Amino acid sequence: MANEGSSSLPAGGMIIEAGSSKKYKTGEWRAQRPEVDKAKCTDCLTCWIYCPDNSVMVKDEKMVGFKYSHCKGCGICANQCPVKAITMKEEGVE
Template sequence: MSKRMNVSPETKWHELPIGGEVLDAGNAADFKTGDWRSMKPVWHEDKCKHCMFCWAVCPDMSIEVKDGKMVGIDYDFCKGCGVCTAQCKFGALDFVIEE
């Protein structure tokens, strides 16, 4: 049973949950966090060697892979950290301002 509660102006201080308490288990798959991004990687398929170094370092698992090859970037979850672009030795990823 969830401890989640509705808080309103009428809620008394002693009815509030303890600060910092996690009320419900979370899952990053439930939340599209890509809109936090101010910079984004852009993939150039023609330069890509499919070495998968970008996939190995992506903290958000946003590098899309099919049959052992990169097929794109999941921008719904990419936060624009730039780790993949720094790792790419072949110029297959650029880092640009999100527009």
């Protein structure tokens, strides 16, 4: 629970800090998580283009995994992957 009082919050709930969505860990919402099979992955980066939450991590032009702190598990990456290298797994299931 937040503890700021009404009078210390910006008027009307304005957000007066740029880029604050980084602090909002939307990964908590996830019911299914994407997992990548790098043996199949061609690093085409289609998943990176489609991800609405900028949660596909890329290093040196290679797809290197997912940022689970912000991935909501929408499954768009798995749906778009042209070589079916991404699968959606139930959270909390081994």
